[in-house]
Amino acid sequence: SFGGNVVQEVAVQLQEAGEDVALLTILDAFPLAPLDDLDRASRDTVFRALLSNMGVGQEALAGGGPVDAGAVRDQFRANGS
Structure with a gap:
């Protein structure tokens, strides 16, 4: 689920801030698709x-x-988000 990706990012940011994340x-979460050169x-x-990341294959x-924001919104709705 999306929450798994959020909590992983929180853990990364805590570690970067010097906090210890023991575990x-x-x-039930899937890793984010890599986005090389995200700034660009x-x-x-x-x-x-x-x-x-929501399970839509590139062939689809x-x-x-x-792809526009409307397609992403529609998929969130279809997934019950």
């Missing part, structure tokens, strides 16, 4: 990564043109 156990990533790249997005 982080995450169940296009909105389409970011939206495709979000959809990938092929040929459909750029």
